[in-house]
Amino acid sequence: MEIVVVGINYKNTPLQIREKVAFSKSDLERAYVQLANNHYIKELVILSTCNRSEITAVVTEVEKGVQALKNFYYRFFSLEENVLEDYFFLNTSDEAVKHVFHLAAGLESLVLGEDQILGQVRDAHRFAHEQGRTEAILNKLYREAVTTAKRIKRETAISENSLSISSIAVKFIEQIFEDLNNKKVLVIGVGKMSRIAIENLMAKGVEEIYVTNRTKGHAIDLSKRYPEVGVIDFHDRYKMIPQIDIIITSTSAPHYVLKKEEFEKYYNKDNKVCIVDIAVPRDVDPEISSLKGVSLYELDALKKVSLENMESRMEAAKVAVEIIIEECIKFENWYHCLPVFPAIEGLKTYGETILAEEFESLTKRLETASKKDKELIEIVMRSLMKKIIKKPILNLKRAGEDQQGELYARVASELFGINGYSCKKR
Known part of the structure; x- marks a missing residue:
């Protein structure tokens, strides 16, 4: 294995x-x-x-x-x-x-x-x-x-x-706009990355943040956590585009959630829109970047910011x-050591079996011995058994660490008659 x-x-x-x-x-x-x-x-x-x-x-x-x-x-x-x-x-x-x-x-x-x-x-x-x-x-x-x-x-x-991908996205946007105070932001998705982005945007002084999600209830739950955040119905996300300066999107959708043909219907060509897509697979149709005034940045564009504080x-x-x-x-x-562990367990069981047999045989011949004497005899015999198998167990572990475990386990199993124990990595 x-x-x-x-x-x-x-x-x-x-x-x-x-x-x-x-x-x-x-x-x-x-x-x-x-x-x-x-x-x-x-x-x-x-x-x-x-x-x-x-x-x-x-x-x-x-x-x-x-x-x-x-x-x-x-x-x-x-x-x-x-x-x-x-x-x-x-x-x-x-x-x-x-x-x-x-x-x-x-x-x-x-x-x-x-x-x-x-x-x-x-x-x-x-x-x-x-x-x-x-x-x-x-x-x-x-x-x-x-x-x-x-x-x-x-x-x-x-x-x-260190910075998360979401906080890097906000930092990246800050480098583009310098001042985010008067910007309007739409966040698509309500997962952990979106929440981190929202918290970073609020820390930068952004006052108008809107969130949308395919399951509206999840977006409403998020707005309860952040009362400053407005909730937009997912079907109305395109209608928000004329009012928005920045879009951050991070969903787990297997397809584009912003498509060029729909985006064009609502986009005001006189406005500038910055879109940061941090989803994999991507949320934004790459063709949207061909529209005048639209700047689309994907995950790989954020590498430069990630090098800060390196x-x-x-x-x-x-x-x-x-x-x-x-x-x-x-x-x-x-x-x-995985190959030797079964052999070690087998060796311990072998010792316990001999101990039990010999103790029973001995106590039958010591009919006059007290209970306390028999307990003492068992303690001594158990201690002796542990000392006898201690060295073989240590050597088996050492062989395992030297990657010779299967060989030594097989030999030990044959020597002590414990062949019922597997000696291979499971």
Whole structure:
């Protein structure tokens, strides 16, 4: 068994490609069902965010498991042959483990050290676990990665000057307009990214903010939290365009929520409109950018702003990497010891069986011994048994850490007659 990570991310994959392989929640449910019967893939976690789409898996054979995951991407999203080949990244074994730890800590994010990814990683693991697609290995890996990420945030300043994608979008808009006080803003979508954008807009002094969402009740709930925010019916979103200076959109819709033909009907060519689309897949028809006076910015345009405060975060990242190295070694030692754990349990059971048999035989011959004497004899015998098997157990663990666990476990099982115990990574 080996751990692998296969996917694409913002580092070398343009938005136009990333949006083709973005999983919605309903997609995830179907994806887990489709991958359930692949005999090369024993465990998996799918993570899909605006900047990445990747699958961490435990596979029986690396080459065949990786190819199965790549083929799945093409089949599931009905993609043309080889369209992803220049963009796929692959991590295996210890590098795959390190990737998951770095990911949870925000070291793989567009915004170094950002907080949102930790929740996304945790939710991805939880959902996979609910679908019955994670077992001992990935459960341990993701729990340790999340715990380590929390430790890094406590012990370093990596998140202090960090910005979320939503706050970067507002900062980006501020650079364009300089003064946002008298601007009117329409926010499409009511998810976490939209809420962060609203809070940042209010902090910048924006007084007129409107929100719209396909489910109007969710928008009304949001306006209760922010009384200053007005609610617009989703069907009336185009009618607001003549009054609006800025549009920020972040929905999970699989199609455009702003289309050029509808946008043109209401757009006043004498006005200037700034649109920031931070959704994946994109919410805004790219053709809208061809209209006079319209400035459309997509996710990849925000990279420059994300580099601000990078120096202080880079220093914190160095400390984070040291912590991750320490925790990765612990996980890798545990992982490489998986083949010896059944043998160790078998050895303990073997010792307990002998102890029980010999204690029973001895006490039958010591009919005059008191209850207290028999308890003392059992304590001494148990202590002796533990000392006898202590060295073999330590050597088995050491062999596991040296990646010789299967060999030593097999030998120990044969020597002590505990062949009923599996000696392979499960």
